[in-house]
Amino acid sequence: MTTTKNNNNIVTIDSSESIPEKPVKKFRWRVVDDTSPKEIYNMVLYTSALVFGILGAARGMDEGTVSGNLYQQSFRNLFGLNDPNKDEHQIADLKSNIAAMVQLGSVGGSILAMYTVDKLGRVRALQEVCVLWIVGAVIQITSRSIGQLYAGRLLEGFAIGQTTTIGPTYMSEVAPPAYRGLFGCLFSGAVYFGIFVSYATNYATAKHISGTSHSQWMIPISLKIIMAGLVLIGTFFSNESPRWLLKVGQNDRALKNLCKLRQLPPDHPYIVGEINDINEQVLVEKEALNGYTWYHKFKDILTVKSIRYRFFMIGAMSQLLGQWSGANAITIYAADLFSFAGITGVEVMKMTVILGVVKFCSAYFSAFFIIDFMGRRKALYIGIIIQMLAILFFGIFLQIVPHATIKGSILSPSERAASRAAMAALYISGIGWTMGFNSVQYLLGSEIFPLKLRSFGQSLIMVLHFANQYGNSKAVPKMLLTLSKYGAFYFFVGVCAMALFWSWFFIPEISGRSLESMEEVFNLPWYLVGRRGAVMCPDHSEINKVTHGEISSIHYNEDGFDKNKATGEHIEDASNRRNSDDEKDAKYR
Structure with a gap:
């Protein structure tokens, strides 16, 4: 075994195994959603x-x-x-x-x-x-x-x-x-x-x-x-829009319709994340709607x-x-x-x-x-x-x-x-x-x-x-x-x-972007919204922190090392994603 120091963190690597190359993002003629449940x-x-x-x-x-x-x-x-x-x-x-x-x-x-x-x-x-x-x-x-x-x-x-x-x-x-x-x-x-x-x-x-x-x-x-x-x-x-149902206070029906539209159970992380995103905006706006x-x-x-x-x-x-x-x-x-x-x-x-x-x-x-x-x-x-x-x-x-x-x-x-x-x-x-x-x-x-x-x-x-x-x-x-x-x-x-x-x-x-993440972009100065808005304001919504699927390949951190070898159905790495987003925000301050 050998060790390598990187940004004050000790990462242990098996010298008998070669470090695989970073996966290259392939050109696609269409968007492929690899992170959401199928x-x-x-x-x-x-x-x-x-x-x-x-x-x-x-x-x-x-x-x-x-x-x-x-x-x-x-x-x-x-x-x-x-x-x-x-x-x-x-x-x-x-x-x-x-x-x-x-x-x-x-x-x-x-x-x-x-x-x-x-x-x-x-x-x-x-x-x-x-x-x-x-x-x-x-x-x-x-x-x-x-x-x-x-x-x-x-x-x-x-x-x-x-x-x-x-x-x-x-x-x-x-x-x-x-x-x-x-x-x-x-x-x-x-x-x-x-x-x-x-x-x-x-x-x-x-x-x-x-x-x-x-x-x-x-x-x-x-x-x-x-x-x-x-x-x-x-x-x-x-099926009626879950967002409209939450807006008019029909919470149970909204959850039921969202589960139908997504074909997922109510306690699934994706459903929980999406409902939380919608609910957060609805609750904030209900106060303002009086x-x-x-x-x-x-x-x-x-x-x-x-x-x-x-x-x-x-x-x-x-x-x-x-x-x-x-x-x-x-x-x-x-x-x-x-x-x-x-x-x-x-x-x-x-x-x-x-x-x-x-x-x-x-x-x-x-x-x-x-x-x-x-x-x-x-x-x-x-x-x-x-x-x-x-x-x-x-x-x-x-x-x-x-x-x-x-x-x-x-x-x-x-x-x-x-x-x-x-x-x-x-x-x-x-x-x-x-x-x-x-x-x-x-x-x-x-x-x-x-x-x-x-x-x-x-x-x-x-x-x-x-x-x-x-x-x-x-x-x-x-x-x-x-x-x-x-x-x-x-x-x-x-x-x-x-x-x-x-x-x-x-x-x-x-x-x-999620619909709930638009506010940050449009709160920028007017001359930055169109040209720099998407770069300066990454999407921090809950639904964008949830990934799904069996992790069969290595997941790299920003330095190129494997950050998670675990295999599972639902993986949420909100903290790492948030830290990365914060660094990007700081870059443009």
């Missing part, structure tokens, strides 16, 4: 996540459906879009009113969600939304006047506005920390599942149903009823430094920059944009289907392989760069080949090749959007706020989301006329350039 990833969790995740399709189905409806001849004839007595500005106004009516209703729905999500709970609020969604779709299907169509779309908007608070809030609360980004992106990815289904249905009805039949536009809308019914049925197999009215919530958003930063610099700016970056315009007015690239007839609808497929696949690829592996911050600014360059190319094409937008024009071989590249640019911009803004616009708002403001803050951010989307949907037809078609896309490029700086300077990396 039981927490189970069918009960997946079922609840599927029900609340597919809820994102509500917004996507509307955007995809209205995009096709505005191009369908039967719809245009019935609601005056082919009226020869209207000039191009009147047609643009009518088109924007039809497209934007759901966004206007969604503003009201987001405000309503401030009450329903906390008052009714996540599951009951979702059931109420499904009923509104079905009623709104029925009103639209039976419409034979523009006023009734507006009413149905407005009511549907009240449902969709609530989904963007209910879904992300629930997903962030039940997801294990290592995969919270993936779970949140299931919701945002479902938006493009809805868009793809709607685009495909519009293409099928345009190709196989006569332009004189109302079924051409009614069938795509009827899919909303089917989707809402399936989600409503699924709610009866979902007399905590909406006035006080608004006041905190305006006056509390850390909350003000979260709301304005992250939540509000993500909606402002994201909605004016051009992605929403491409989704809703996709048929018009493909016609600008020289595509005509039913082939336009075919191109929108391909766009739906690209965005759908890209959204879920980002969810499974990018958002948690690369982190929110890096995924965001890489996505913005891709989106910006693609939109810039499309704008340049419209400027160099302006006659491509004129119906019946003939393109030269080189112009036709440029036209195909311009269409590809629209697809590529969708990849950038789903990788960047689409992944974070729902996810960040549901993660960054403290429990007492989580659903309220997310709802308020969604008010801004739909207000900006309404303004964008209303403005784009006019922008294409007044700024010229290429000028509108140059405007979107400018917004993307501003967003690139914003994502680098203001967005902190919060991948893998």
Whole structure:
């Protein structure tokens, strides 16, 4: 036996055994949770996540459906879009009113969600939304006047506005920390599942149903009823959020639901740690919630430094920059944009289907392989760069080949090749959007706020989301006329350039952190939050101190020596982890 002195500690090593090399962290294309019990990833969790995740399709189905409806001849004839007595500005106004009516209703729905999500709970609020969604779709299907169509779309908007608070809030609360980004992106990815289904249905009805039949536009809308019914049925197999149950004082039910979602017994260290984390925050906030009215919530958003930063610099700016970056315009007015690239007839609808497929696949690829592996911050600014360059190319094409937008024009071989590249640019911009803004616009708002403001803050951010989307949907037809078609896309490029700086300077990396550990990051000086927050404020939550699994390999301390040769099911090394974190904190003081 030989001994080696290291930092005043005597470590005994068997000289007959070679000291193994430090394990090297292998590159992985996905996050792998090696420290949590494998039981927490189970069918009960997946079922609840599927029900609340597919809820994102509500917004996507509307955007995809209205995009096709505005191009369908039967719809245009019935609601005056082919009226020869209207000039191009009147047609643009009518088109924007039809497209934007759901966004206007969604503003009201987001405000309503401030009450329903906390008052009714996540599951009951979702059931109420499904009923509104079905009623709104029925009103639209039976419409034979523009006023009734507006009413149905407005009511549907009240449902969709609530989904963007209910879904992300629930997903962030039940997801294990290592995969919270993936779970949140299931919701945002479902938006493009809805868009793809709607685009495909519009293409099928345009190709196989006569332009004189109302079924051409009614069938795509009827899919909303089917989707809402399936989600409503699924709610009866979902488990209410344990965090919400603890917040409203249903402690026994909260523990029971958490055990169901994690498939672990109540005395398991993981359950104990997670319940302690939630309970600690709930107890602290309950003291502060005495007399905590909406006035006080608004006041905190305006006056509390850390909350003000979260709301304005992250939540509000993500909606402002994201909605004016051009992605929403491409989704809703996709048929018009493909016609600008020289595509005509039913082939336009075919191109929108391909766009739906690209965005759908890209959204879920980002969810499974990018958002948690690369982190929110890096995924965001890489996505913005891709989106910006693609939109810039499309704008340049419209400027160099302006006659491509004129119906019946003939393109030269080189112009036709440029036209195909311009269409590809629209697809590529969708990849950038789903990788960047689409992944974070729902996810960040549901993660960054403290429990007492989580659903309220997310709802308020969604008010801004739909207000900006309404303004964008209303403005784009006019922008294409007044700024010229290429000028509108140059405007979107400018917004993307501003967003690139914003994502680098203001967005902190919060991948893998527990929801209860966010406060330390946002209490830093504002100029350090985005660039240094994650490094300066490690996650000290209880759940991050618990590791699980049979320890078959050597566990090294910072000097490279084995610190624990014991094998066991549950190992907690809180003191060593805390000491290491304290040293990191001291480094940045």
